[in-house]
Amino acid sequence: MIRNDLRNVAIIAHVDHGKTTLVDQMLRQSGTFRENQVVEDRVMDSNALERERGITILAKNTSVHYHGVKINIIDTPGHADFGGEVERVLKMVNGVLLLVDAAEGPMPQTRFVMQKALELDHKLIIVVNKVDRPDARIAEVEEEILELLIDLNASDNQLESPILFCSGRAGTASRYADKEGKDLTPLFDTILNHIPPMEVDEKGPLQLLVSSIDYKDYVGRIGIGRIERGMAVTNEDVVICNHNILDLKKRSKLVNLYQIEGLARVPVESATAGDIVCFSGMEGINIGDTVCSPEKVEAVPFVKISEPTVEMTFSVNDSPFAGKEGKFVTSRHLRERLYRELLKDVSLKVEDTDSAEAFKVSGRGEMHLSILIETMRREGYEFQVSTPRVLYKTIDGKLYEPVERLIVDVPEDGTGTVFQSMGERKGELVHMSAVGSRMRLEFLIPARGLFGYKSEFLTATKGEGVMNSVFFEYQPYKGDIKRRDTGSLVAFESGEAVTYGLFNAQERGVLFIDPGTQVYEGMVVGVSPKTEDINVNVCKKKHMTNTRAAGSDDAMRLNSPKKMSLEECLEFINDDELLEVTPQSLRIRKRILDSELRAKARAKEKKSQ
């Protein structure tokens, strides 16, 4: 049977190239919303963190109806860190809308997802988006896309994929670069004509591949996937198996079945092969599982989720200020929350350590873990994290480390400093070319070489540089990389920071705190240009007893403190430091708070080297 009434399409692009805005417009123009319905922008982004950062973190499903055809649209994360999501989503669709920004052109994530889509031989529709940008370079970007397709050895018909020129914000699409569109009709028509209807066997025994999972407290785990064969009926007995786990054969029941209509999940009695459905009632269902009819238990091959590459230790906050700002502070809270995250995020790994208060959490990059930290923080959790570490592998007795493909776009005069920094961080130039008036450099660099580089990069390029990286492969260890060469200003007295104390301390480096901030011994209050840490007393008050010459009491001018974001703090902390995360504040502290014990430990360490 040919499902002429259905198309399953994923929208894939690099960060901020306009995926979710275009989906918003497709929903509006296909009549999913009533004329007078109040709709927030970025309809598909459901949590505040996504809206705030303007990025999609979780793939979401929605559907529109156009000329009697239901088009399931899946918006995928634009971040390489969540590669697990993109690979799984591509299994649910057979067509891909590839969005490329008309000014930025193809970037790492475009390359990463395009490679995945081509490997699965999906039909491709290329959308050059944001053509209304003043700095749009449409002809050049078209050329770059074709070069990228060739570079990824696309097949002949993939090279002839249709190209549309859209403005997601204005909601217009056109087949010609020089002609402005009126609405998205050309886009809808191209989807219907270029992406073939699926040929399915709706009479065979049920086979449903789980490509995504969601979690609701009331309903429990929700599996999301496409029916590969047969029909799914509620309250039907099924068997769960998995292509990578041969001995998994578990009997279960399809309790609830939903289909996606617009943005809502509508309960249905049954669904046919080709439909993308959600279902609940199966405890322990996981991504990569196949739900089969008991008559024929046959697992669907499944793209193995890529391994995490970066790890951090999450531990209970034991600083002197512990428990003052967070709602959830205990080890049980922390463990429960981390293990619950595993239910939804397949690219994450959590392991207990020998201490009941600390857990090893690994993910697909610094950003992946920093978004988890930020989300937990906003939920009221209080905890500490260590500096990020890469996950090494030993292959044939040799040490291997994760290497990333880094693409930077910089002004012409910024290439020298970037190249020099890359040299120090063991980066290797593999490509360099002019892009408009800027230069694009491509490096292969160890993941650990990228720690702390973002802020250095933005400073070196005066904020004009754009950098993006994506995991490339594991390569032999490339030797030591010089970490942070600055020291920390460490408070050696607890109390309230006063102007007098800060005034003296600011001569030793840049401070992070204002007068009136509560500090404790061992808390890092600034950064010093020297490599060694310096103990400072920011609580020191002026002694009122002694007399002073006239004029010595001039107003003390304090330099403005450096306020660091979560990412900057993670980049800043050294191996002997921790980041204290609470719903209201971020405090960097030494692992050993007492200054004498810390000095002894450092002396012992020097002796052992």
Added chain:
Amino acid sequence: MEEKKTEAAGAESVCIEQRKRIEMRGVSSVDGFTPKEIRVSLEGGRAVIEGDGLKIVGFSKPNGTLAAAGKIEGIRFYVKGEKLVKRLFG
């Protein structure tokens, strides 16, 4: 337009156009660059392009191609294990 093709040790070819643009093949890596010099590694050794206002306009490691522009004053080769120095346009 004066074009001079030169077979150099290790590089498949070096093409210099009017001493304003240089294209090399057989480049295995770019080791460093400033407006005064560009240092590259070749299969057979290393080379240093000297000049003024130099800038790399294109490099591709897989293809081994390098293109640079600016005022080209000279190119110096260091063949692996040999102290032979050849200088063009001295």
